[in-house]
Amino acid sequence: MRLPKAITRLIEQLEKLPGIGPKTAQRLTFYLLHNPQTELDNFAAAFQNLKRETVICSICNNVAETDPCRICSDISRDTSIICVVEQPLDILVIERSGGYTGLYHVLHGAIAPLNNIGPDQLHLKDLLPRLKSDTIRELILATNPTMEGDATAMYIAKLIEEKGLNNFKITRLGRGLPVGGDLEYADDITLTRAFEGRKEL
Amino acid sequence: MRLPKAITRLIEQLEKLPGIGPKTAQRLTFYLLHNPQTELDNFAAAFQNLKRETVICSICNNVAETDPCRICSDISRDTSIICVVEQPLDILVIERSGGYTGLYHVLHGAIAPLNNIGPDQLHLKDLLPRLKSDTIRELILATNPTMEGDATAMYIAKLIEEKGLNNFKITRLGRGLPVGGDLEYADDITLTRAFEGRKEL
Structure with a gap:
């Protein structure tokens, strides 16, 4: 039919x-x-x-109603920390957790040679000028814990070193067992990372 | 956020x-x-x-581009059989199987007292005039093999009997094990029906 x-x-x-x-x-x-x-x-x-009815924030590249976006124009936020994420959705998730009060920078992707996405396809160029400010104390590379996300984080860290911009901490989110998870079902790499990242009680 | x-x-x-x-x-x-x-x-x-850009066929209630729909106006179809289904999507599935060449009648639902859907909410009234024709040999009640579908089929069968329209066969689709299925995973009712409907080799 x-x-x-x-x-x-x-x-x-x-x-x-x-x-x-x-x-x-x-x-x-x-x-x-x-x-x-x-x-x-x-x-x-x-x-x-x-x-x-949406715009891309000219500072952090987040999807927003106004430019600059609500977060970039919020004077109560900690402007000394920038958290780099792959997608606008990541900001939503981090904001929902409520534990972070700094600023963001959205890359709109991650380096993925197999999909022809190199550093030039990402919103990276506008990150460097933001790091030149003396107020920056920390840069959190919160790209996904995947091959692409890790490669992107390493690339950014190296780029910053080359430009001599390393007067601030560069961090990556902790790896280990997810809360509520079961040791029995953890994969080998996650378990190895959990051992590496163990903490004294 | x-x-x-x-x-x-x-x-x-x-x-x-x-x-x-x-x-x-x-x-x-x-x-x-x-x-x-x-x-x-x-x-x-x-x-x-x-x-x-779609209309409801005034004969069979199928969703179509023209009225009457492509199936009702197809002179190569067997006009002596009418297959009653719950939804237009059911016609698509039956037509795809390719084994049926008769006409259809879409009820647009099934009797579901819990959802306040009684016989009056279904496209039932326009089915009876179609059955008065002398050419009808068989009415297939192909409502779903669920409580609601079974109740609807029983209701229609009784209605036809009351109106004295039973000069044709009324059938229901066969029940049993689905082809490619596994005896091990069949539920009790399906298995009981499969035994009841067993055929000599």
């Missing part, structure tokens, strides 16, 4: 989203057919305005 | 979809931020036109 074009079109659009396969896209589309037109219009508006 | 309104709005919209939780909605929204505006416009158009 050939499906109506309007249905096929929405199925094909939804299939492009990560983690949504053909079956799920189909199920969602047929579910949406039961929704009133106003609800479909709400969906349409939300998609259309996603980027139109 | 308060997220930009445009981002929150899309997250909230996506969360309304079945099977998409807050985390997935967030991940999808931040993924979409990396898409060009034209792609977001494509999404918007697909949502907006889903219902505008």
Whole structure:
């Protein structure tokens, strides 16, 4: 059976989203057919305005409503620490944990040679001028604990050393067992890191 | 951190979809931020036109581009059999299997007292006139093999009997082990049905 074009079109659009396969896209589309037109219009508006009503902060590259963003323009934040993350979503997660009060810098990616993403594709150039300020005490490289994230962190650390900008601490987030995790299910590398990072009680 | 309104709005919209939780909605929204505006416009158009460019077939209630739908207006189909299904998606699945060449009737639901869906909420009234034709030889009640689907099938069968329309066969799809399934993982009811429905080799 050939499906109506309007249905096929929405199925094909939804299939492009990560983690949504053909079956799920189909199920969602047929579910949406039961929704009133106003609800479909709400969906349409939300998609259309996603980027139109957001800007990239010219200081930290976070996605925001204003430039500079809410965090960069918040005078109560600690301007002596900058936390480098891969994606804007990482900021959301860190802010939710509530333990960090410094500033951020979003790279919008990580070095991944297999996907043709080198240092030039990242928002790295605008990080260096921020580090030249004398107020900076620490730079936290909070890229993901993956091959790409580690490579990116090493690259940034080396770049800073080359530029002679190392009058501040450079740190990386601690590695070890996740809280609530089970020793039995920890992988070898995580366990090795947990032993390396052990602390006296 | 308060997220930009445009981002929150899309997250909230996506969360309304079945099977998409807050985390997935967030991940999808931040993924979409990396898409060009034209792609977001494509999404918007697909949502907006889903219902505008489709109609409900006045004969079988299937979702279609034309009225009557492609199947109802196909003269090569067997008009002596009508297969009753719960949803338009069911037609897609049956058509894909390729083994059925008759007509359909979509109920757009099943009797579910817990969700306040009674026979009046279903597209049942327009089924009876279709059965008055002398050409009908068989009515397949292909509602889902669930409590609701079974109740709906029983209700329809009884209704037809009451109206004295039983000059045709009324059937229900066979129950048993799914092809490729494993006896070990079959549930008790399925196994009981499989024994009841056993066939001589």
